[in-house]
Amino acid sequence: MSARIPPLADLGMWQAVIAAAVGRCQCRGACGKSHAKDGDRCGREHGGYQQRHGGGTVRLLAAPADPANMLLPPHRAAALPRQAxxxxxxxxHDSALAAARKAARAAAPPAPDALFDL
Structure with missing residues (x-):
């Protein structure tokens, strides 16, 4: 953990989440990928190099474990306990968030056509 750069906000919470994950992404398919090559868990590690999607250094982030909770307003997501x-x-994260948004739109009732409601 010597060369790893932490985030600017709530360092203690971020460090606890990353330590619990042993510095590795905890996605197990919520992003739409099976991660079968990596033992059913994403193989990206904090501070490691990603060879795809533009390359560069991987910077893990602490976010809700349940993709549905990623849709919470920021103040409610920030209040989640470390276990969540x-x-x-x-x-x-981006793929799981997109999937959660798509699922929320599909589950929402269709909006009434206000143009013709008289």
């Missing part, structure tokens, strides 16, 4: 958080690489 997981380490996510940016690629898995």
């Amino acid at each position: 958080l997981a380490a996510w690489c940016p690629t898995c």
